[in-house]
Amino acid sequence: MTKKIFFSLLLWPLFVTAQKFTVVANNTNPTVAFSIAELKKLLHPETGFTYTPHRSSADWVISLKSNSSLPECAFAIKCFTKNKKQYVELTGATDKDIPCAVYTLLEKAGYTFEFGSYTLGGKINKAAIQHYSDTIVPLVKYRGIRQHINFPMDISSYSLPDAKEYIRNLARMRFNFIAFHSYPGQWYELKKKDTVEYAGKFFYGDRHDIPDNALLKKKVHNKKTFCIPEIEPWFDTIPKRSQMAMQWLHEVMSEAKRVGMKLQFSFEPRNKSTDVQSTLDAMQQIFKRYPQIDVMEMITEEGGGWGPRNTADETKTILTSFFGKEILNDTVLTSPIQAVQSDLGYIYGQIGHILKAMDVAKRQKMKLPSLKLGIYCTNQYNVAAYHLARKFLPADRICILPAHGSAYVAKATPKVLQNEDNWANSTIYSWLEFDGMMYLQQDAINGIHQLFEGQPSDSGPYRINTIAFNHWRTEENKITARYAALATLYGAEVPAIFYKEYAKRIGISSPDTFGNAMLLLQKAFSAHTSNIGFAWKGYWRNGFNFVSNNELKNMMQLYGEARQELGKCAAGNKTPYAQQTVAFLDNRLRATIIYLQAFRKANELKEPGISNDQYNAISNDVLALFEECMKVYAEMMPDRGCEGTLINLYLSPVQGIKISRQKKTGVPLDEPLKPGTHFDAPAPPIFKEGN
Numbered sequence: 001m002t003k004k005i006f007f008s009l010l011l012w013p014l015f016v017t018a019q020k021f022t023v024v025a026n027n028t029n030p031t032v033a034f035s036i037a038e039l040k041k042l043l044h045p046e047t048g049f050t051y052t053p054h055r056s057s058a059d060w061v062i063s064l065k066s067n068s069s070l071p072e073c074a075f076a077i078k079c080f081t082k083n084k085k086q087y088v089e090l091t092g093a094t095d096k097d098i099p100c101a102v103y104t105l106l107e108k109a110g111y112t113f114e115f116g117s118y119t120l121g122g123k124i125n126k127a128a129i130q131h132y133s134d135t136i137v138p139l140v141k142y143r144g145i146r147q148h149i150n151f152p153m154d155i156s157s158y159s160l161p162d163a164k165e166y167i168r169n170l171a172r173m174r175f176n177f178i179a180f181h182s183y184p185g186q187w188y189e190l191k192k193k194d195t196v197e198y199a200g201k202f203f204y205g206d207r208h209d210i211p212d213n214a215l216l217k218k219k220v221h222n223k224k225t226f227c228i229p230e231i232e233p234w235f236d237t238i239p240k241r242s243q244m245a246m247q248w249l250h251e252v253m254s255e256a257k258r259v260g261m262k263l264q265f266s267f268e269p270r271n272k273s274t275d276v277q278s279t280l281d282a283m284q285q286i287f288k289r290y291p292q293i294d295v296m297e298m299i300t301e302e303g304g305g306w307g308p309r310n311t312a313d314e315t316k317t318i319l320t321s322f323f324g325k326e327i328l329n330d331t332v333l334t335s336p337i338q339a340v341q342s343d344l345g346y347i348y349g350q351i352g353h354i355l356k357a358m359d360v361a362k363r364q365k366m367k368l369p370s371l372k373l374g375i376y377c378t379n380q381y382n383v384a385a386y387h388l389a390r391k392f393l394p395a396d397r398i399c400i401l402p403a404h405g406s407a408y409v410a411k412a413t414p415k416v417l418q419n420e421d422n423w424a425n426s427t428i429y430s431w432l433e434f435d436g437m438m439y440l441q442q443d444a445i446n447g448i449h450q451l452f453e454g455q456p457s458d459s460g461p462y463r464i465n466t467i468a469f470n471h472w473r474t475e476e477n478k479i480t481a482r483y484a485a486l487a488t489l490y491g492a493e494v495p496a497i498f499y500k501e502y503a504k505r506i507g508i509s510s511p512d513t514f515g516n517a518m519l520l521l522q523k524a525f526s527a528h529t530s531n532i533g534f535a536w537k538g539y540w541r542n543g544f545n546f547v548s549n550n551e552l553k554n555m556m557q558l559y560g561e562a563r564q565e566l567g568k569c570a571a572g573n574k575t576p577y578a579q580q581t582v583a584f585l586d587n588r589l590r591a592t593i594i595y596l597q598a599f600r601k602a603n604e605l606k607e608p609g610i611s612n613d614q615y616n617a618i619s620n621d622v623l624a625l626f627e628e629c630m631k632v633y634a635e636m637m638p639d640r641g642c643e644g645t646l647i648n649l650y651l652s653p654v655q656g657i658k659i660s661r662q663k664k665t666g667v668p669l670d671e672p673l674k675p676g677t678h679f680d681a682p683a684p685p686i687f688k689e690g691n
Helices: 001-017 032-042 095-108 160-172 214-219 238-258 277-289 312-323 325-331 344-361 382-392 405-419 420-424 445-453 475-490 495-506 511-526 549-567 578-608 612-634 642-664
Strands: 021-024 049-051 061-068 073-083 085-092 111-113 118-120 133-138 140-147 176-183 261-267 297-298 309-313 340-341 370-376 399-400 428-433 464-470
Touching: 021 032, 032 061, 032 095, 032 238, 061 095, 073 095, 073 214, 085 095, 085 475, 095 111, 095 133, 095 160, 111 475, 140 475, 160 238, 176 238, 176 464, 214 612, 238 261, 261 277, 277 297, 277 344, 297 399, 309 312, 309 344, 312 325, 312 344, 340 344, 344 370, 344 382, 370 382, 382 405, 399 405, 405 420, 405 428, 405 445, 420 464, 428 445, 445 475, 445 495, 445 511, 464 475, 464 549, 475 495, 495 511, 495 578, 511 549, 549 578, 549 642, 578 642
Parallel strands: 021 049, 021 061, 061 085, 140 176, 140 464, 176 261, 261 297, 297 370, 370 399, 399 428, 428 464
Antiparallel strands: 073 085, 073 133, 111 118, 309 340
16 A cells, blocks of 8 residues: 555656547447547657546547548648647547557657657647647558568567557557568468368468577477467467467457557468369458458469460460460560560469359359459569459459568559559559568668659649558668658658658667668668578478678678668767667677678689588587577567567578578488478569569
């Protein structure tokens, strides 16, 4: 009791000076109720406010309402004073748009919302919002994230509470769309005639058992196998793991719906047959499991030059089997056909299969959500693939992922979409970080800016339907994610200006210097031309994958320059949040440089004529550098995904060095190499516009 009284006395001055506010709403559906709860959470005595349920005693009256006369996905804020009370009207085109109005008000008042957290440097700036009014018609109607949920560093390793908080942070950034993609066997279960294809094959089915390593045992919060903590006790009970995996995603989806997001789920039929029954069965089973889905997307398997090979006649036969012989009169479709080639026939076949499945589902009036066709094609065939889909579907039923990385998406998208109607209505996928390269600090902002710069506007400004960004890591991408959120709302600001404004907003001492450091980081990462460490275990199973010294030397120099410039921002920052932001970025740049040093040292293993003793000595030096990299990285691990990166680094490139050493000199592995467990496999990302 004494402690409670003491605590109350400490807070008493806050309550005395705080102004009372109340919230009124026409209804309390889940999204409106969430908005009310957020206002109560974020307007508290330390910010200068205290909540009262009584309108008569409130100094501030905040009303939440919808107004269908607003454009789609628009929202508005109107603040005014009347009879000595402050009124705030927060309006959305629908109830689902009200949270965006709430967070716009709070950002105007001083909050900054980011991927993993939010900050307010002191109290609410009441003067900034007393007479603030605005109507925001977002440039992009549906703005958000596309979660692959396939690697250890993404949210598919998060506890359920952490995953839900991630969803809430997206909403706070005013993202209103999320797509979940599932590769086979990961997040949906398929009951077939005599078998069940279980879910729960996390990370393509590759087990990430905790190795006998002191650092990992200290930093990774699993006892035996890295996965969602709640599922670990049942990891080896496959049916139970399957059910728990689907229940986890079901609850994450429910949270996304609660905060007002449009929810899309995509899967890969991986089929070019004219018989679509298996795909129809899969859609029905998925929707039964996840009834929250607003849109179900059937997307082609990732294609970029490694797919099945077909002769020209086989490719033409695939086309005519779905579309008749007249389809061969379309030169956009026939001109890419070669005597023998990878990908094209399979891509055409998958598109034909998906189109037929959509048509049959419509004719049979199946109980399914809205259906879309997705194209994941990262080479020169993406133009023909989109053209084929567009012949039979309106643009608003097509999703396109035309390249790896934001810069290459920016180059490819104008070639694929070509006109304003396609830009305005298609779903466009880009990236917050380059696919699979999870051990380097990245910056994708310039590519996002270029995507918007490439948008045709011959007939004046127009809105885009949907843009969603792929990513895995959370904290490492918080600055890029904020840029993406603001760009899709208001239009893309020049990156150099954004960096400076961001630094000012959170209290970094020298915004100009911070901006210069970020531009150098952009340049450093964009210097890569190959996979400098792919985050799939199978990529390293046969040994280490080397990178040319010239590329490594250039990147190390550029990353070093970025870190040196950032170091000038280490002191004098105005807020702890600013200090933490600079310190975290410095930590990741330091870890990146050591990681590149390890790769450069590893190239000495390729020198001709070295002895086994020399090979072992060099390998030990490489392993020491990787160990140093891991120790530096482990100094700052603000989210669960950091644990995934740490163990994945150990089980991938570090293991790759040990396998190469074992093959060359016979030094045994720390633990015997277990047979490959992967159920599926990703394709390594590609560069230089898909070639």
